Amino acid sequence: MDAPLAARGCALSALAFERVGKSYGATEVVRDVSLSVAEGEFVALLGPSGCGKTTLLRMVAGLVAPSTGRVLIGAQDVTALSPDKRGVGLVFQSYALFPHLTVFENVAFGLRRQRVSGAVLSERVEAALAMVRLPGLAARRPSELSGGQQQRVAIARAIAPRPRVLLFDEPLSNLDAQLRDEMQIELKRLQRSLGITTLFVTHDQSEALSMADRVCVMAHGVVQQFDTPEAVYHRPATAFVAGFIGRPNRLAGRIAADGRIDLGGGVLLAAGEAGATGTAVEAIIRQEAIAITGDGDGLPGTIVLRAFNGARVQYVVRLAEGVELVAETASSGAHSGLEPGTPVRLAIAPGAVFALPVA
Amino acid sequence: MTSSIRTAAAAVVALGLGLAAPARADELTVGAFGGSFADNVKACHIAAFEKATGATVALKLGNSSQFAAAVRAGAGSPDMDVIFIDNSLAVQIRNEKLAEPLQRAKLSHAGEIIPNAWGVDDSYVVAMVSATALVYNPKLVKAPPTSWMDLADPAYAGKYAIGDISGTSGLQFLLALNKMKGGTLDNLDPGFEAIKPLAKGSAVLYTQADQLLSLFERGEIAIAAWYPDRAGVAMDKGLSLAVAYPKEGSVGILPVVQIPKGSKKVELAHKFIDTVLSADGQKCFSERAYIGSVNKGVTLSDKVSHIAPTGAALDSMWFIDPDVLAKQIPGWTRRWQREVAR
Amino acid sequence: MKRHGIALAGPLALVLAVFFLAPALLTLPTGFREYVPGQGITAGSWTLDAYRDIVSDDFYREVLWRTLGLGLAVTAICLLLGYPLAWMIARGPAQLRMPLLLLVIFPMMLNLVVRSFGWIALLANRGLINNLLTDLGLIAAPVKMMFNLTGMLVGLVHIYLPFMVLMLVAAIQNVPRDVEAAAMTLGSTRRHVFLAITLPLTAPGILAGSILVFVLTISALVTPRMLGGPTYRVMATLIYDEYMQMLDWPTGSALAFVLTAIALAIIWAANRVARRWAVT
Numbered sequence: 018m019d020a021p022l023a024a025r026g027c028a029l030s031a032l033a034f035e036r037v038g039k040s041y042g043a044t045e046v047v048r049d050v051s052l053s054v055a056e057g058e059f060v061a062l063l064g065p066s067g068c069g070k071t072t073l074l075r076m077v078a079g080l081v082a083p084s085t086g087r088v089l090i091g092a093q094d095v096t097a098l099s100p101d102k103r104g105v106g107l108v109f110q111s112y113a114l115f116p117h118l119t120v121f122e123n124v125a126f127g128l129r130r131q132r133v134s135g136a137v138l139s140e141r142v143e144a145a146l147a148m149v150r151l152p153g154l155a156a157r158r159p160s161e162l163s164g165g166q167q168q169r170v171a172i173a174r175a176i177a178p179r180p181r182v183l184l185f186d187e188p189l190s191n192l193d194a195q196l197r198d199e200m201q202i203e204l205k206r207l208q209r210s211l212g213i214t215t216l217f218v219t220h221d222q223s224e225a226l227s228m229a230d231r232v233c234v235m236a237h238g239v240v241q242q243f244d245t246p247e248a249v250y251h252r253p254a255t256a257f258v259a260g261f262i263g264r265p266n267r268l269a270g271r272i273a274a275d276g277r278i279d280l281g282g283g284v285l286l287a288a289g290e291a292g293a294t295g296t297a298v299e300a301i302i303r304q305e306a307i308a309i310t311g312d313g314d315g316l317p318g319t320i321v322l323r324a325f326n327g328a329r330v331q332y333v334v335r336l337a338e339g340v341e342l343v344a345e346t347a348s349s350g351a352h353s354g355l356e357p358g359t360p361v362r363l364a365i366a367p368g369a370v371f372a373l374p375v376a
Numbered sequence: 377m378t379s380s381i382r383t384a385a386a387a388v389v390a391l392g393l394g395l396a397a398p399a400r401a402d403e404l405t406v407g408a409f410g411g412s413f414a415d416n417v418k419a420c421h422i423a424a425f426e427k428a429t430g431a432t433v434a435l436k437l438g439n440s441s442q443f444a445a446a447v448r449a450g451a452g453s454p455d456m457d458v459i460f461i462d463n464s465l466a467v468q469i470r471n472e473k474l475a476e477p478l479q480r481a482k483l484s485h486a487g488e489i490i491p492n493a494w495g496v497d498d499s500y501v502v503a504m505v506s507a508t509a510l511v512y513n514p515k516l517v518k519a520p521p522t523s524w525m526d527l528a529d530p531a532y533a534g535k536y537a538i539g540d541i542s543g544t545s546g547l548q549f550l551l552a553l554n555k556m557k558g559g560t561l562d563n564l565d566p567g568f569e570a571i572k573p574l575a576k577g578s579a580v581l582y583t584q585a586d587q588l589l590s591l592f593e594r595g596e597i598a599i600a601a602w603y604p605d606r607a608g609v610a611m612d613k614g615l616s617l618a619v620a621y622p623k624e625g626s627v628g629i630l631p632v633v634q635i636p637k638g639s640k641k642v643e644l645a646h647k648f649i650d651t652v653l654s655a656d657g658q659k660c661f662s663e664r665a666y667i668g669s670v671n672k673g674v675t676l677s678d679k680v681s682h683i684a685p686t687g688a689a690l691d692s693m694w695f696i697d698p699d700v701l702a703k704q705i706p707g708w709t710r711r712w713q714r715e716v717a718r
Numbered sequence: 719m720k721r722h723g724i725a726l727a728g729p730l731a732l733v734l735a736v737f738f739l740a741p742a743l744l745t746l747p748t749g750f751r752e753y754v755p756g757q758g759i760t761a762g763s764w765t766l767d768a769y770r771d772i773v774s775d776d777f778y779r780e781v782l783w784r785t786l787g788l789g790l791a792v793t794a795i796c797l798l799l800g801y802p803l804a805w806m807i808a809r810g811p812a813q814l815r816m817p818l819l820l821l822v823i824f825p826m827m828l829n830l831v832v833r834s835f836g837w838i839a840l841l842a843n844r845g846l847i848n849n850l851l852t853d854l855g856l857i858a859a860p861v862k863m864m865f866n867l868t869g870m871l872v873g874l875v876h877i878y879l880p881f882m883v884l885m886l887v888a889a890i891q892n893v894p895r896d897v898e899a900a901a902m903t904l905g906s907t908r909r910h911v912f913l914a915i916t917l918p919l920t921a922p923g924i925l926a927g928s929i930l931v932f933v934l935t936i937s938a939l940v941t942p943r944m945l946g947g948p949t950y951r952v953m954a955t956l957i958y959d960e961y962m963q964m965l966d967w968p969t970g971s972a973l974a975f976v977l978t979a980i981a982l983a984i985i986w987a988a989n990r991v992a993r994r995w996a997v998t
Binding site: 078079080099100101102103105106107109111113114115116117126127130131174175178184 | 894896897899900901902903904905906907910914915918919
């Protein structure tokens with residue numbers, strides 16, 4: 018929320034990366050990353066696979082050592098600390114439950130390492146299982162549970178020892194869609210009630226945007242933008258973020274003399290930020306930022322294809338020969354029933370159009 | 377049921393002996409001992425036999441008890457037509473009614489053979505005469521040994537070897553000691569008493585005769601109860617060895633030839649045995665193997681007769697009743713395992 | 719009915735039946751026959767003499783215990799040497815894996831007799847090791863390393879170590895790295911991760927490798943004949959001698975059956991333990 022302050026590292030952050038880098042031979046997977054996460058904050062690390070987000074997460078757990086820079090938990094420099102002494106909870110994509118132990122023993126594992134025993138142990142295991150809404154299965158083996166239940170055990174196991182930082186590595190990607198939506202809300206609620214600083218790695222933007230207080234978008238080992246979901250969505254800091262977030266149309270074009278983007282076929286599009294005249298660019302236009310109007314102002318076009326997907330209707334609209342884009346509208350709206358062949362006009366806010374220079 | 381057991385056992389034994397090529401009509405399968413023995417059989421007997429008959433010979437290599445086991449497993453349909461085998465096991469095969477009696481009429485050289493070479497009911501005929509005697513390295517042993525008990529001479533402590541009872545020389549040395557110490561074939565107590573300390577001090581209880589070659593070569597042993605014929609062949613190869621026949625009498629070894637019952641090639645088998653018994657065959661084998669002949673017409677060269685049992689050594693030699701051996705060996709072996717080699 | 723069952727069980731069962739079960743069952747009746755030395759097996763006889771001898775004779779018992787003890791010792795040594803080796807192959811630096819794996823597998827390609835001769839050349843009284851120690855002045859008289867427990871252990875461990883290592887490599891590779899990482903983040907030191915996670919998760923492999931090595935060891939014949947000699951007998955050499963030296967097939971068969979029964983009982987017991995440990 019207070020991004021500039023956090024980035025300066027002045028506030029008492031719960032978790033911080035200071036100029037962290039990681040290379041394997043000549044391959045740099047993380048480059049000069051500095052991040053600061055506030056106490057109790059829920060931060061999502063978002064990016065395509067191979068962007069370095071998981072590497073960053075594992076550095077917090079101590080499973081990967083950074084090549085350069087420091088990692089701090091609270092005020093403590095943990096860069097050289099072994100994983101067992103960091104007091105972090107990690108929920109793996111594969112869940113990584115201990116297959117030879119019961120659910121109870123899985124959840125008790127970290128507590129036993131903290132020398133918790135007897136009635137207190139049972140109490141805290143039960144509490145953790147209740148927190149993930151999984152009571153009554155303590156005697157089972159992981160192999161006897163469904164995927165969703167295993168997921169909950171993995172979370173219970175991570176939170177039971179009351180870690181300083183909670184880490185999630187794509188924890189929902191193995192669940193089916195409905196369960197995933199359910200778990201998103203549940204996880205968020207759980208994180209709120211526990212108040213544990215949380216780092217959540219995902220490649221799913223809707224997961225990141227809906228759950229996190231702040232989203233850190235990464236690409237090629239570099240932080241592209243670290244801000245609130247709203248800011249990341251509406252005010253992408255880099256062309257990469259603009260192209261990665263939302264459902265963008267990508268069209269090839271060139272900057273015209275008047276600063277608009279010439280998409281060819283006589284189609285000219287106003288952009289929020291134009292480059293130098295004549296520059297070859299990729300125009301990025303969010304589907305959801307295109308409004309279909311029956312008449313009046315806007316770019317003229319023709320419906321080519323209509324796709325109904327429940328809440329929304331998507332149209333492929335041809336603006337000129339070879340210039341097509343996808344627009345969408347609410348399925349209950351006025352322009353939800355247009356047949357192919359229908360002429361339409363598209364209103365596009367210049368602020369929703371980004372021009373990416375083509376290398 | 378029994379025949380299926382036998383078939384299975386035959387298969388197991390056949391695997392142990394190495395799979396033979398399928399026998400052809402004019403192919404005779406002969407079981408012989410390995411090493412130089414097989415080489416000599418090829419050179420002295422097989423070559424002449426193949427030339428005379430046009431038939432071919434397939435050799436199967438093994439030791440006497442392996443052949444006896446194979447013949448028993450074959451149970452009347454043996455996979456060998458002629459076997460070389462120790463006389464005690466030949467008697468065992470005969471007792472198990474698995475020997476084809478030899479027909480002297482079919483052996484042109486039968487008349488040239490010393491009379492006591494023939495087994496009971498002509499179930500086999502002795503093919504050669506060897507012995508268990510003392511073999512020593514003259515570089516390490518100054519005065520030639522004269523008695524079996526010279527092995528116990530402290531001068532040779534740890535530098536002598538005797539055989540395990542599973543080998544002929546081990547058994548015969550035990551029996552020779554027993555006889556020396558006043559025992560009989562019905563009472564081996566004195567023999568076992570005498571051999572225990574000797575076995576303990578032996579550099580090795582050898583189970584394969586050729587194990588001693590490297591021990592002699594490296595000077596690890598100076599003297600052993602061993603075979604003169606092996607010593608002779610080793611001396612040809614340059615080993616420093618000499619043979620001494622102990623005054624108590626050496627013990628005779630009589631490898632025989634026998635036809636397992638049920639052989640489909642009895643005629644051809646007789647022809648092979650006739651070749652083995654011929655003066656030429658006997659002379660050739662004796663000269664190459666340093667072994668005594670059973671053909672009265674053979675005169676050995678000086679070199680061979682110096683090593684092989686002849687003259688006084690042959691006269692004082694003890695030939696043990698093979699029937700007694702066949703019956704007693706298992707019991708003696710068990711006693712040996714428990715009292716000597718434990 | 720029977721034929722139908724065999725057809726269903728498939729080719730593997732047939733191979734097992736022909737090469738393992740059939741010989742074992744066919745030799746079983748032989749153990750109840752009477753053997754008369756010099757005469758042979760008495761046809762149609764029926765006696766428990768062979769089994770009675772085995773039970774009453776302390777020599778047979780000694781050899782049986784020795785065989786089982788040897789099996790245990792070889793298994794334990796293979797496990798202790800094999801686990802770190804398998805670990806290096808499964809988890810070690812990539813450039814070490816192939817050479818190590820080849821080093822482990824290579825001896826398996828050599829003939830058993832050749833390998834045993836190799837050990838004889840090394841372990842004999844005038845073998846390489848004794849000569850070296852003597853030349854260095856470390857020992858006055860050769861150390862006896864053959865025809866006793868030492869030679870046997872060395873030879874058998876050398877032969878069966880690859881089996882153990884290959885089983886363990888597979889087991890260790892099957893342990894998910896994330897599961898071990900999870901334990902670390904929960905406060906486990908490397909030592910505790912190994913004891914609490916890796917070891918239990920590789921237990922099925924340890925058990926399978928141990929059963930394999932144990933059964934192979936107690937049934938080994940060639941190596942004990944060459945390195946154990948006549949003075950250090952095990953069940954397999956004893957059985958061989960009964961069959962091939964003394965021609966006493968009934969006793970040999972009875973001994974073989976006792977050994978087979980013990981081996982089967984151990985496999986059965988180990989499987990029960992394994993099922994309790996079983997992890998899916």
